[in-house]
Amino acid sequence: MSRRQLRLNLFIYPGGHHEAAWRYRGSAPERLLDIDYYRDLAVRAEQVTFDGVFFADGPALADNVRYASRFRLEPLTWLSALATATSRIGLIATASTTYSEPYNLARLLASLDHISHGRAGWNIVTTGAPQAARNFGLDAHPVHAERYDRAREFLEVVTRLWDSWEDEALVADQASGLFADTDLIHPIEHTGRHLSVHGPLNLPRSPQGRPVYVQAGSSEDGRGFAARYAEAVFTAHQTLADGQDFYADLKKRVAAAGRDPDQVLILPGISPFIGSTEAEARALHDEFNELTQPEYSLAMLRRVLGLDLTQEQLDGPVPLELVEREGERGNGSRFHVILGIVEREQPTVRQLLHKLAGARGHRVVTGTPEQVADQIQEWFENGAADGFNVMPPWLTGGFDLFADHVVPILRRRGLFRTAYTGTTLRDHYGLPRPRSTFSPAGSQHDT
Amino acid sequence: MSRRQLRLNLFIYPGGHHEAAWRYRGSAPERLLDIDYYRDLAVRAEQVTFDGVFFADGPALADNVRYASRFRLEPLTWLSALATATSRIGLIATASTTYSEPYNLARLLASLDHISHGRAGWNIVTTGAPQAARNFGLDAHPVHAERYDRAREFLEVVTRLWDSWEDEALVADQASGLFADTDLIHPIEHTGRHLSVHGPLNLPRSPQGRPVYVQAGSSEDGRGFAARYAEAVFTAHQTLADGQDFYADLKKRVAAAGRDPDQVLILPGISPFIGSTEAEARALHDEFNELTQPEYSLAMLRRVLGLDLTQEQLDGPVPLELVEREGERGNGSRFHVILGIVEREQPTVRQLLHKLAGARGHRVVTGTPEQVADQIQEWFENGAADGFNVMPPWLTGGFDLFADHVVPILRRRGLFRTAYTGTTLRDHYGLPRPRSTFSPAGSQHDT
Numbered sequence: 001m002s003r004r005q006l007r008l009n010l011f012i013y014p015g016g017h018h019e020a021a022w023r024y025r026g027s028a029p030e031r032l033l034d035i036d037y038y039r040d041l042a043v044r045a046e047q048v049t050f051d052g053v054f055f056a057d058g059p060a061l062a063d064n065v066r067y068a069s070r071f072r073l074e075p076l077t078w079l080s081a082l083a084t085a086t087s088r089i090g091l092i093a094t095a096s097t098t099y100s101e102p103y104n105l106a107r108l109l110a111s112l113d114h115i116s117h118g119r120a121g122w123n124i125v126t127t128g129a130p131q132a133a134r135n136f137g138l139d140a141h142p143v144h145a146e147r148y149d150r151a152r153e154f155l156e157v158v159t160r161l162w163d164s165w166e167d168e169a170l171v172a173d174q175a176s177g178l179f180a181d182t183d184l185i186h187p188i189e190h191t192g193r194h195l196s197v198h199g200p201l202n203l204p205r206s207p208q209g210r211p212v213y214v215q216a217g218s219s220e221d222g223r224g225f226a227a228r229y230a231e232a233v234f235t236a237h238q239t240l241a242d243g244q245d246f247y248a249d250l251k252k253r254v255a256a257a258g259r260d261p262d263q264v265l266i267l268p269g270i271s272p273f274i275g276s277t278e279a280e281a282r283a284l285h286d287e288f289n290e291l292t293q294p295e296y297s298l299a300m301l302r303r304v305l306g307l308d309l310t311q312e313q314l315d316g317p318v319p320l321e322l323v324e325r326e327g328e329r330g331n332g333s334r335f336h337v338i339l340g341i342v343e344r345e346q347p348t349v350r351q352l353l354h355k356l357a358g359a360r361g362h363r364v365v366t367g368t369p370e371q372v373a374d375q376i377q378e379w380f381e382n383g384a385a386d387g388f389n390v391m392p393p394w395l396t397g398g399f400d401l402f403a404d405h406v407v408p409i410l411r412r413r414g415l416f417r418t419a420y421t422g423t424t425l426r427d428h429y430g431l432p433r434p435r436s437t438f439s440p441a442g443s444q445h446d447t
Numbered sequence: 448m449s450r451r452q453l454r455l456n457l458f459i460y461p462g463g464h465h466e467a468a469w470r471y472r473g474s475a476p477e478r479l480l481d482i483d484y485y486r487d488l489a490v491r492a493e494q495v496t497f498d499g500v501f502f503a504d505g506p507a508l509a510d511n512v513r514y515a516s517r518f519r520l521e522p523l524t525w526l527s528a529l530a531t532a533t534s535r536i537g538l539i540a541t542a543s544t545t546y547s548e549p550y551n552l553a554r555l556l557a558s559l560d561h562i563s564h565g566r567a568g569w570n571i572v573t574t575g576a577p578q579a580a581r582n583f584g585l586d587a588h589p590v591h592a593e594r595y596d597r598a599r600e601f602l603e604v605v606t607r608l609w610d611s612w613e614d615e616a617l618v619a620d621q622a623s624g625l626f627a628d629t630d631l632i633h634p635i636e637h638t639g640r641h642l643s644v645h646g647p648l649n650l651p652r653s654p655q656g657r658p659v660y661v662q663a664g665s666s667e668d669g670r671g672f673a674a675r676y677a678e679a680v681f682t683a684h685q686t687l688a689d690g691q692d693f694y695a696d697l698k699k700r701v702a703a704a705g706r707d708p709d710q711v712l713i714l715p716g717i718s719p720f721i722g723s724t725e726a727e728a729r730a731l732h733d734e735f736n737e738l739t740q741p742e743y744s745l746a747m748l749r750r751v752l753g754l755d756l757t758q759e760q761l762d763g764p765v766p767l768e769l770v771e772r773e774g775e776r777g778n779g780s781r782f783h784v785i786l787g788i789v790e791r792e793q794p795t796v797r798q799l800l801h802k803l804a805g806a807r808g809h810r811v812v813t814g815t816p817e818q819v820a821d822q823i824q825e826w827f828e829n830g831a832a833d834g835f836n837v838m839p840p841w842l843t844g845g846f847d848l849f850a851d852h853v854v855p856i857l858r859r860r861g862l863f864r865t866a867y868t869g870t871t872l873r874d875h876y877g878l879p880r881p882r883s884t885f886s887p888a889g890s891q892h893d894t
Contacts, residue, residue, distance in 0.1 A: 013860050020620060022621070022626060023621045023624060025621075028621065029619035029621065030620070031624075033561050033566075033617075033651060035531060035561070036564045037531070039531065057650070059550055059551065059554070059648070060649055061632070061646075061647050061648065061649040062649075064623065065626060065627045065629065065632070066626060066627055066628075066629045067624060067625075067626055069619075069626055069651050070626075071627075071649055072554075072649040072650060073558065073561075073650070074554040074555055074557075074558035074650070076523070076524055076555070077523055077524065077527040077558040077559055077562060078526075078527070078558060078562065079553055080523075080524040080527035080528045081527045081530050081531045081562045082527045082531070084482060084486060084529070085530050085531050086529050098548075099548070099551070100548075100551065101547075101548065102582060102584040103506055103546075104546070104547065104551070106504065107506070107519075108521055108523070108524055109522040110521075110523035111524040111525060112524055114520075115481070115482045115524060115525065116527045117855060127662055131645075134643070134644075134645035135550040135644055135645055135646065136548060136550060137642060137643040137644070156770060170480075172469060172476035172477065172479070172516075174469070174472075174476065177514060177518055177738075178513065178514075179469060179476075179512060179513060179514055179515055179517075180513055181513075181519075182512065182513045184509070185512070186505065186768070194582040195584060196581070197581075197582055197583075197584070198578075198582055199508075199582065200508050201508065202505070202506070202508040202509070202518055202519040203518050203519060203521070204480060204505055204518060204521070205620075216503070252587050265840060277487035291624075294626050308535075322710045362781060424783070438729045446577050
């Protein structure tokens with residue numbers, strides 16, 4: 001099967017991605033802290049040969065937990081627990097370069113890679129939520145550019161830590177008594193602007209060498225960072241044209257950074273409402289929207305995007321000039337998604353809230369399994385995506401519909417694997433295993 | 448079964464506790480990074496109704512990895528992985544108050560408690576290894592008193608974080624749309640000498656309320672800390688008299704701190720060499736000692752205890768005056784264990800090295816299953832122990848001998864459970880579930 005293949009992750013959010021998911025009759029809010037619920041999801045995703053499961057994260061409590069399941073599972077522990085319940089699927093954890101110690105985070109991710117026999121991915125974030133700062137002794141959240149400056153240094157440090165045991169360092173020769181060849185274990189001796197870390201790591205190199213580097217920021221700094229470090233990019237676009245623009249821009253930046261654009265996968269989010277007819281799918285989407293709570297939706301818009309519509313009539317129009325004005329001091333790429341919706345669709349406030357309720361700005365598609373598969377194929381074959389983060393509106397049923405009805409279509413069309421051909425996340429994504437930067441061959445990759 | 452019962456943990460160290468464990472013909476050094484090896488151990492320990500499995504930790508690479516399996520598994524991830532492979536056994540993770548961010552560590556441990564349905568324990572350490580400092584941007588390792596000062600503040604912070612969601616805060620009422628009662632979720636607003644943490648935690652309260660608090664330092668500061676916070680104390684003693692002294696002293700301090708001495712379990716380490724005859728057990732111990740490497744053993748003694756015997760003859764006597772002189776500037780309680788051995792036994796250097804090779808100063812016992820059981824019973828019934836950390840010389844075989852041959856004897860004598868009667872580590876240890884300090888009832892405990 002040599003045809004280019006879709007990469008598909010299941011993006012797991014407690015309850016599902018629609019903000020009212022937990023209120024839907026098909027959901028099970030009493031199970032949202034039960035590891036077995038997430039194990040069922042990961043096992044199901046592995047049965048349909050998904051590339052990975054993915055957990056978002058942020059080291060602070062969202063303000064809106066009164067209305068929605070916005071607590072946070074700690075990704076490294078939850079994914080470690082899922083590692084022993086699965087054997088092939090990738091396990092992608094979000095973790096912050098702003099609010100982690102690099103030595104501790106390097107250990108956690110290397111451990112996940114060992115535990116999973118090479119299935120760890122790291123979604124590198126600088127943390128957008130300003131309330132995180134005060135959980136870590138800071139008076140203020142560092143500004144965007146400062147966070148990215150630390151992130152770049154952080155990446156250099158953890159990469160060297162993961163490389164600090166060369167692959168051949170662990171000898172374990174019972175006869176001679178040589179457990180590890182300490183000539184192949186290196187301190188990293190890093191001293192920089194933000195960090196000072198001596199090393200080496202206290203664990204042998206992991207099966208993938210390093211976790212797969214994933215990145216999800218689409219700002220100018222974010223794109224520059226992705227071009228330099230990312231092996232997969234999670235992104236949010238509402239229209240094919242926007243997706244194509246981003247895809248072309250990022251692949252160009254990757255090439256300009258001297259890297260192979262085929263080894264940076266671009267994976268937009270997609271949140272599918274699936275019905276056996278288009279009308280049924282729309283009715284399902286409407287049912288979710290009726291479960292939303294405007295106080296919550298308005299607060300989310302204000303807190304996440306800085307856009308305050310609380311003074312507007314719910315069934316009146318969204319004032320375009322207000323959105324444009326707020327956008328000038330708003331926070332980046334996700335704001336432009338909103339602006340695009342308002343310009344294109346001229347929605348009422350309620351319609352805009354419903355639009356965003358689905359997946360926080362990610363694309364919501366509504367239709368039959370064939371129609372959803374068509375949308376996926378269109379983006380995949382027209383330069384907008386190398387695959388998708390599948391964001392079911394609710395769990396577990398919303399994923400079952402995709403697994404049972406959309407995956408078979410994608411497979412029949414030859415777009416998605418019918419069996420795993422490798423064992424690691426790098427295998428699934430078609431990415432090489434990096435050689436240690438300490439290895440004398442000096443080559444970046446050994447495959 | 449109302450008779451007082453032993454508490455038994457399996458202390459897991461890669462390869463086993465004897466420093467030459469990995470060289471023993473019965474060990475499997477090629478499996479030391481394989482989660483399935485640890486899963487087999489945890490499952491076996493659960494089959495014989497052990498209270499818990501326990502992982503030590505330190506955030507730096509030991510210098511001696513050339514000769515011994517002294518890398519570190521990251522405990523939170525490894526125990527999370529074991530959580531889904533087991534259903535009853537406690538999971539006790541070591542983590543440092545000196546080199547962790549309290550918000551991050553509180554999340555990791557609360558997550559482990561959720562994932563395991565209430566089986567998490569936290570072995571609270573301040574980290575003894577000075578080389579950790581330079582992995583965290585510090586010029587020097589904080590001194591002992593300073594580390595304990597931060598540890599006390601750290602405990603106040605994480606306790607409040609674990610309590611920050613009262614037990615009833617998660618409502619998830621689909622009909623009304625109330626997901627969480629935010630009146631029952633509290634910021635902690637801590638500002639202290641070492642830490643500033645606003646809270647609340649971003650995860651509902653865990654099944655045990657908080658992980659079981661375990662502590663392992665036996666210094667003056669360590670005992671004071673244990674009296675105030677610990678629910679279980681791991682300790683190292685060579686003789687019954689030393690064990691009794693420590694036990695009596697600590698229980699007295701607990702009472703003086705206004706706590707119930709029965710709710711602080713004292714669990715010394717014990718490393719058993721088991722044979723079907725005493726001679727066979729001794730021969731087994733000798734076989735291990737012959738696999739030791741004096742360069743390693745001497746370096747351990749120098750680095751861990753500050754005692755330099757590299758200039759002495761291996762088969763000459765350990766000079767008592769040298770040990771006494773070094774002890775004055777040495778590091779605390781473990782040093783006194785060594786001094787006691789030298790005074791009592793007047794060993795040669797090689798004999799002392801062999802003595803310490805077993806379990807780094809913990810008690811090594813050699814004998815038949817009956818003799819090992821006798822030793823356990825003697826300490827348990829004579830005011831030296833509430834149970835033990837079982838430290839097999841090698842894994843997995845060294846634990847199989849204990850599980851197959853010693854456990855049945857302890858059960859026949861009525862000293863150890865034949866089935867679990869509860870589901871959480873607090874249940875196994877006979878400890879109450881703490882009420883949130885934010886709960887209006889104001890009581891410390893709700894059971």
